[in-house]
Amino acid sequence: MEKRATFSKMSVGVMFILPQVLLVFTFFYWPTGAALYWAFTLERPWGGGNEWVGFDNFRQVFADRAYWGSIFRSLIFASATATLSMSIGLLLAIACDRSLKGYQMFRTVFVWPYAVVAPAAALAFRFIFAPEAGIFSMIVKAYPEFWNPAQNGYHAMTMIIICYSWKYAAYCFIFFLAALQAIPRSVIEAAALDGAGVLRRVRDIQLPLITPTFFFMLVISITDSFQDSFGIVDVMTDGGPAKATELLVYKIYFDGFRGLDYSGAAAQSIVLMLIMMVLTFFQFRYIERRVHYS
Amino acid sequence: MIERTPLLNFLTYAVMVVGVFMVFLPLWLVFVGSTLTVREINIPELHLIPGTHFFENLQAAWARGHLGGRLFNSLIMSLGVATGKVVMSALTAFGLVYFRFPGRMLVFWLIFITLMLPLEVRIVPTYAVAANALWPFQSILDAAGVTDLIHALSGIQIALEWNLLNSYTGLILPLIATATGTFLYRQFFLTVPDELLEAARMDGAGPLRFLAEFLIPLSRANMAALFTIMFLYAWNQYLWPLLATPDRAGFGTTAVVELKLLAPTVSTNGGGTPDWNVAMAGCLIIMLPPLIFVAFMQRHFVRGLIATEK
Numbered sequence: 001m002e003k004r005a006t007f008s009k010m011s012v013g014v015m016f017i018l019p020q021v022l023l024v025f026t027f028f029y030w031p032t033g034a035a036l037y038w039a040f041t042l043e044r045p046w047g048g049g050n051e052w053v054g055f056d057n058f059r060q061v062f063a064d065r066a067y068w069g070s071i072f073r074s075l076i077f078a079s080a081t082a083t084l085s086m087s088i089g090l091l092l093a094i095a096c097d098r099s100l101k102g103y104q105m106f107r108t109v110f111v112w113p114y115a116v117v118a119p120a121a122a123l124a125f126r127f128i129f130a131p132e133a134g135i136f137s138m139i140v141k142a143y144p145e146f147w148n149p150a151q152n153g154y155h156a157m158t159m160i161i162i163c164y165s166w167k168y169a170a171y172c173f174i175f176f177l178a179a180l181q182a183i184p185r186s187v188i189e190a191a192a193l194d195g196a197g198v199l200r201r202v203r204d205i206q207l208p209l210i211t212p213t214f215f216f217m218l219v220i221s222i223t224d225s226f227q228d229s230f231g232i233v234d235v236m237t238d239g240g241p242a243k244a245t246e247l248l249v250y251k252i253y254f255d256g257f258r259g260l261d262y263s264g265a266a267a268q269s270i271v272l273m274l275i276m277m278v279l280t281f282f283q284f285r286y287i288e289r290r291v292h293y294s
Numbered sequence: 295m296i297e298r299t300p301l302l303n304f305l306t307y308a309v310m311v312v313g314v315f316m317v318f319l320p321l322w323l324v325f326v327g328s329t330l331t332v333r334e335i336n337i338p339e340l341h342l343i344p345g346t347h348f349f350e351n352l353q354a355a356w357a358r359g360h361l362g363g364r365l366f367n368s369l370i371m372s373l374g375v376a377t378g379k380v381v382m383s384a385l386t387a388f389g390l391v392y393f394r395f396p397g398r399m400l401v402f403w404l405i406f407i408t409l410m411l412p413l414e415v416r417i418v419p420t421y422a423v424a425a426n427a428l429w430p431f432q433s434i435l436d437a438a439g440v441t442d443l444i445h446a447l448s449g450i451q452i453a454l455e456w457n458l459l460n461s462y463t464g465l466i467l468p469l470i471a472t473a474t475g476t477f478l479y480r481q482f483f484l485t486v487p488d489e490l491l492e493a494a495r496m497d498g499a500g501p502l503r504f505l506a507e508f509l510i511p512l513s514r515a516n517m518a519a520l521f522t523i524m525f526l527y528a529w530n531q532y533l534w535p536l537l538a539t540p541d542r543a544g545f546g547t548t549a550v551v552e553l554k555l556l557a558p559t560v561s562t563n564g565g566g567t568p569d570w571n572v573a574m575a576g577c578l579i580i581m582l583p584p585l586i587f588v589a590f591m592q593r594h595f596v597r598g599l600i601a602t603e604k
Binding site: 003005006007009010012013014015016017019020021023024025026027028029030031032034035038088091092095096098100103106108109110111112113115116117118119120121122123124125126127128130132133135137138140141166170171174175178192197198199226227230231234235249252253256257262265266269272273276277280 | 297299302303306307309310313314316317318320321323324327335336338339340382383385386388389390391392393394395398401404405408409410411412413414415416417418419420421422423427429430467468470471472473476484488491492495500501504526529530532533536537550551553554556557568570573574577580581584585587588592595596599600
């Protein structure tokens with residue numbers, strides 16, 4: 001889409017976009033370029049600039065079992081949180097979309113978890129799941145082995161998945177409800193006149209019509225789970241116990257800022273960037289084209 | 295539409311009530327936790343009835359987390375990001391839609407690509423840029439030979455430096471450097487009829503006048519939505535402020551980063567009884583501002599989320 005009528009002064013137009021271009025250059029393209037540069041070079045131990053090492057950093061990253069571990073854990077985390085939050089969000093959205101009396105009140109409440117700061121939710125759930133105080137302390141008193149996220153990696157992972165899904169289900173809810181309400185009322189009324197009951201309409205009309213939103217949410221929740229999980233992991237488990245909750249972004253942070261291995265962290269960043277770009281590209285190209293019913 | 299489906303209606307309400315329960319239970323447990331004493335909270339039982347020490351715990355958390363200063367920092371940062379984003383994306387979208395200049399599509403795509411890679415994945419080099427925001431420009435001057443030339447001619451060594459760590463500028467700028475709002479405005483400007491510009495021009499309005507008196511008033515709803523979303527986005531930031539504010543004693547940090555330090559660990563309470571009650575009071579104080587904000591701005595919030603897809 002293009003405008004027919006425009007202003008003729010070219011220089012004025014450039015002035016308008018200059019601030020953002022400068023900002024994007026300084027804080028987006030330069031850091032991304034620097035990550036690429038670091039990923040292919042290694043700092044000389046006694047100063048004097050960086051040395052070109054080709055794909056060595058990547059080879060080292062991929063030879064590292066800990067890195068594969070963090071990829072595996074990120075995938076587990078992404079699929080578990082996507083499944084949990086999307087199914088809860090969708091169920092609540094379908095319930096609200098029936099527009100029964102008083103549904104506005106429910107709708108307001110279901111949006112709230114998204115407004116709760118992720119690290120605050122993390123601290124809250126860390127307390128709720130703490131074996132020394134709260135609900136779990138009762139069970140732990142009777143069966144000490146039952147629950148201990150500070151020592152058991154599976155427990156810690158379960159804990160961060162539940163916390164993240166609690167918050168993210170609200171986000172899914174917002175999008176699913178918007179998609180459901182965008183379906184023309186006439187379509188649903190026509191189906192009702194043909195004798196389709198509520199459940200039949202959900203299955204044969206509403207769900208197929210929101211498939212694009214469904215796939216959109218699937219990709220978004222996977223990419224979001226890579227980036228938004230950091231605060232929750234850092235507050236709840238510090239990546240522990242024994243690296244059982246060390247997800248990709250947490251490992252980049254840890255290797256880069258605690259281990260001061262800039263080249264290794266940069267190589268990991270590049271891999272993560274590629275994953276994100278592939279997913280985003282997939283979403284734009286494939287999903288937007290294939291799943292379209294209108 | 296009128297249908298009689300009593301059983302289904304009951305089920306629908308049941309689902310929604312369970313949903314409300316799931317939303318409120320954690321929040322209620324946090325509130326109850328913040329009203330107990332250290333001794334009470336460590337009794338292994340389910341605490342569902344509030345105690346009487348709410349205000350003491352709030353005071354303790356406020357003092358321990360330096361929450362006055364921290365919340366102020368969060369507020370300045372969030373206002374800065376939201377305002378900066380609203381203003382800058384309007385300007386950029388205006389320049390992209392209403393002007394023709396060479397490289398316009400290139401600029402469009404360069405900005406568009408920033409949507410793909412969030413701050414978290416390029417965190418290490420962004421930190422290096424924030425430590426000296428003029429590093430990119432220094433490198434360009436070095437590479438172009440300008441530095442050497444000036445050094446040879448006048449003996450002055452150019453060493454540009456602008457440290458953004460521990461400053462509001464450093465907290466705000468990297469979060470504005472994305473395309474989120476630009477596309478919202480662009481889509482909107484494209485739907486504004488051409489006749490409006492033609493009429494405005496006939497009356498002698500220049501670009502600035504047209505932007506200020508026609509486009510801005512028309513896009514007020516979009517601006518409110520974008521402002522709400524960006525305010526929350528900035529308030530919720532964790533990783534970036536964690537890194538960008540290493541000077542905790544001087545500049546401090548944001549309230550959200552402070553959260554982790556409220557959690558009782560062996561190092562903070564010397565192996566004593568974990569005082570979760572104070573931690574929960576602090577948690578409550580820090581999670582409240584965005585909740586109130588959303589309660590007042592719900593309409594804009596939902597609209598903005600869906601429009602910006604973030």
